[in-house]
Amino acid sequence: MNQAEIASRRAARLGAVQALYQMEVSGASTADVIADFVAGKLPRETEATYTESEGDLELFKVLIEKAVERQATLDRAIARHLSKGWRLDRLDAVARAILRAGAAELEQQRDTPTAVVINEYVDIAKSFFEGPEPGFINAALDAAARDLRSGEQGA
Incomplete structure (x- = not known):
């Protein structure tokens, strides 16, 4: 994969x-956010310095559509691995989105190695949080990967 594909x-x-x-806080629909992405309104470059290329529309659509369609299953996989006494709905909305x-x-992109997926979202977390959140997101996604990619070697 070349640098342009990675950036995309x-x-x-x-x-x-x-x-x-945006969907959680404003009630925007899947169609609304896909239109924003196509129009170049997402991601906002002021919030991260590495978004100099157009985003991969197919990956974006899969992530949004499946996150919405399979939210209950994904939330259970995440919540099972939260620290005792914590609930997903108590987390910061940005952390929940990540x-x-x-x-x-x-769950959906099994061709992308587990470590790559986790590292990418930890990097995103670092662009929003300066505290312990990136480490928490790393641990939660690592644990959830065992459920979401069960049977996959290295998951």
């Missing part, structure tokens, strides 16, 4: 996180 996939992941957040996008990609 990163932009799609960041855009998916922003779209899932976890849902990451879980959707782990």
Whole structure:
């Protein structure tokens, strides 16, 4: 995969996180956020420096559509691995969006190695959080990957 393809996939992941957040806080529809992505409104370059290319529209669509369609399953896979006493709905909305996008990609994009998926979403978390959240997201996605990619070697 060349640098342009890597940047395109990163932009799609960041855009998916922003779209899932937007959907949760404003009630935007899947169609609304896909239109925003196509129009270049997602991801917003001011929020990350590596989104200099157009995003991978197909990856973006898969992440958004599957995160919405399979939200209950993905949320269960994430919630099972949260620390005792924590619930997914108690997390920051951005962290929730990162976890849902990451879980959707782990489940749906099996051709992308687990470590790559997790590292990408940890990097996104680092662009939004300066505290312990990236480490928490790393641990939660790593644990959820065992459920979402069960039977896959190295998951």
